[in-house]
Structure formats: structure tokens, C-alpha cells
Amino acid sequence: QSVLTQPPSVSGAPGQRVTISCTGTSSNIGAGYDVQWFQQLPRTAPKLLIYGGSNRPSGVPDRFSGSKSGTSASLAITGLQAEDEADYHCQCYDSSLNAWVFGGGTKLTVL
Amino acid sequence: QVQLVESGGGVVQPGGSLRLSCAASGFSFSDYGMHWVRQAPGKGLEWVAFIRYDGANQYYPDSVKGRFTISRDNSKNTLYLQMSSLRAEDWAVYYCAKGSISWLPHPDFWGQGTLVTVSS
Numbered sequence: 001q002s003v004l005t006q007p008p009s010v011s012g013a014p015g016q017r018v019t020i021s022c023t024g025t026s027s028n029i030g031a032g033y034d035v036q037w038f039q040q041l042p043r044t045a046p047k048l049l050i051y052g053g054s055n056r057p058s059g060v061p062d063r064f065s066g067s068k069s070g071t072s073a074s075l076a077i078t079g080l081q082a083e084d085e086a087d088y089h090c091q092c093y094d095s096s097l098n099a100w101v102f103g104g105g106t107k108l109t110v111l
Numbered sequence: 112q113v114q115l116v117e118s119g120g121g122v123v124q125p126g127g128s129l130r131l132s133c134a135a136s137g138f139s140f141s142d143y144g145m146h147w148v149r150q151a152p153g154k155g156l157e158w159v160a161f162i163r164y165d166g167a168n169q170y171y172p173d174s175v176k177g178r179f180t181i182s183r184d185n186s187k188n189t190l191y192l193q194m195s196s197l198r199a200e201d202w203a204v205y206y207c208a209k210g211s212i213s214w215l216p217h218p219d220f221w222g223q224g225t226l227v228t229v230s231s
Contacts, residue, residue, distance in 0.1 A: 002155055033215065034213070034215070034217065036217045036218075038156075038218075044223075045206055045221040045222060045223050045224055046148075046156065046206070046218075046221050047221070048218075048219045048220070051211065051217065051219065057219070089155060089156050091156070091217060091218070093215045093217075097172070097173075098170065099158060099170075099172045100146070100158040100161065100215075100217065100218070101158065102148075102155055102156040102157065102158065103155065104154075104155040105154075105155040105156070
């Protein structure tokens with residue numbers, strides 16, 4: 001059972017917009033700690049996609065965006081492309097566990 | 112460019128020990144905290160350990176505390192994870208990851224991982 005809760009799967013057609021939620025508590029997301037999102041393509045290592053809730057590292061397309069509200073965060077992907085098919089993981093720090101914590105991951109399928 | 116190369120994975124019996132290494136290049140290793148994160152087959156990511164840039168402090172989740180030890184040799188640009196009393200639930204791909212520059216460094220760049228199989 002992961003500390004951060006993500007839907008196991010989402011799907012969308014090419015060109016569409018999808019969102020992935022990440023629900024936490026008052027000791028992690030709700031406490032104001034930064035939320036990160038990672039993309040993990042099949043059989044590869046995770047890659048940082050969003051940091052500090054809404055910032056994109058150099059080279060990440062602006063089709064990817066992050067937001068936060070209360071104890072939840074969201075990753076939005078617009079103009080969906082076949083190469084976006086991957087697992088997406090959210091991450092935050094938890095002050096009650098004194099640990100960096102992850103969501104269980106969400107598998108994005110491009111129809 | 113940043114490069115992290117893990118090694119040392121393999122098959123180990125329950126109760127056994129193993130030491131993982133992570134060779135870093137392409138950045139000033141001694142300026143950054145470093146993480147180990149694992150991923151069991153078909154599962155999500157689980158943070159395993161963090162060490163400050165100077166090695167002065169180490170942090171672990173309860174699941175590995177007392178069994179795993181993270182260390183680093185800044186003269187060799189190398190990160191280590193000593194694992195002992197291994198259990199079936201430790202079976203996973205282990206990634207080393209560079210920490211970001213922030214007061215709570217999150218993993219930013221990841222290596223390709225090394226597989227640890229715990230089985231009799």
C-alpha cells in the first residue's frame with residue numbers, strides 16, 4: 001500500500017488530454033512539500049518529468065504540466081502521443097514517516 | 112552528461128548479504144546527496160536510503176533500517192548500498208539516483224538499475 005494514491009491506469013486517444021491524480025495527506029502533499037512526477041518508459045529507468053509541483057526540466061515538452069491543490073497533485077498531458085505510453089509515478093516527502101514517498105504508479109495507455 | 116552505473120546485483124539466498132555500487136560521472140559528485148530507490152517486479156517505486164553530500168547523515172525507511180547501510184566514497188565518485196539479512200521482499204531492481212539541489216533533495220537523475228534476486 002503506497003503512501004500516495006494514484007489510479008492504476010488511465011487511457012486516451014492520440015491528441016487527447018489526460019490527467020493523473022496523486023492523493024496524499026496533511027503530512028506530505030498537504031504539508032506543502034514539493035511534488036515530483038517521473039515517467040518510466042517500458043524496461044527503462046524513471047526520468048524526472050516535473051519537479052516542485054509544476055516545473056519542467058530542460059527538454060521536457062510543455063505538453064506535460066503539474067498542479068497541486070490541498071492534499072492532491074495532478075499531472076496533465078495534452079496532445080497525447082504514442083510515445084507517451086509509460087508508467088507515471090508521483091513522489092513527495094512525508095514528515096510523519098521522515099521518508100521520501102512514492103505513489104503506486106499509473107500506467108498510461110494510448111489507444 | 113550525468114551518468115550513473117549500478118553494479119553488484121545478483122542472486123542471494125534469504126538471510127544473505129550483498130553490496131551494490133554506483134559509479135557516478137558527469138557532475139560534481141561530492142556536492143550532491145544521493146538516493147537508492149528500488150522497484151519490485153511489477154510494482155511501484157520504493158525509496159530505500161539517502162546520504163548527504165558529505166556522508167555525514169544517512170536516512171532509511173523502517174522497512175530496511177538496521178539491515179541496509181548507505182555509504183559513499185567521494186574520492187572515487189562512488190555510492191554504495193550494503194544489504195544484509197535479505198528477505199524475499201527485498202527482491203527488486205535497485206536504482207541509484209542523484210539528489211536535487213534543494214533542502215529536501217528529491218531524486219532527479221537515475222541510473223539504469225541492478226537486479227537483486229532473493230531466492231533459495
